[in-house]
Amino acid sequence: MIDPPQNIRALSDQKILELVWSPEKTDRLPFRVVREYCPCATCIDEITGKRILDVSRIPDDIHPKSMNFVGNYAVKIVWSDNHSTGLYTWDHLSQLGEAYAGQ
Numbered sequence: 001m002i003d004p005p006q007n008i009r010a011l012s013d014q015k016i017l018e019l020v021w022s023p024e025k026t027d028r029l030p031f032r033v034v035r036e037y038c039p040c041a042t043c044i045d046e047i048t049g050k051r052i053l054d055v056s057r058i059p060d061d062i063h064p065k066s067m068n069f070v071g072n073y074a075v076k077i078v079w080s081d082n083h084s085t086g087l088y089t090w091d092h093l094s095q096l097g098e099a100y101a102g103q
């Protein structure tokens with residue numbers, strides 16, 4: 001388990017979710033990427049780990065409507081397409097940040 005981010009912000013004008021992990025490390029993830037990698041059971045098959053979500057149906061203007069911390073291990077995001085079952089753990093977001101870095 002990694003430590004919670006020091007700050008998490010939805011930058012609507014840039015369509016970026018900014019996660020400040022430490023003074024040296026910040027991840028900037030496009031809203032669309034975060035939505036595509038929603039880890040919930042209606043987006044990912046829990047048994048096979050395969051994505052069920054049809055990413056082509058995600059609106060271009062997808063953005064978080066609200067974000068709520070869950071304990072100190074995750075954030076729950078309510079998306080503008082009314083999808084709200086995704087619990088994004090810090091581990092998951094950090095892995096997304098690493099996968100997305102440099103693209």
Ligand SMILES: [Zn+2]
Nearest residue numbers: 038040043086
């Ligand atoms: Zn989901």
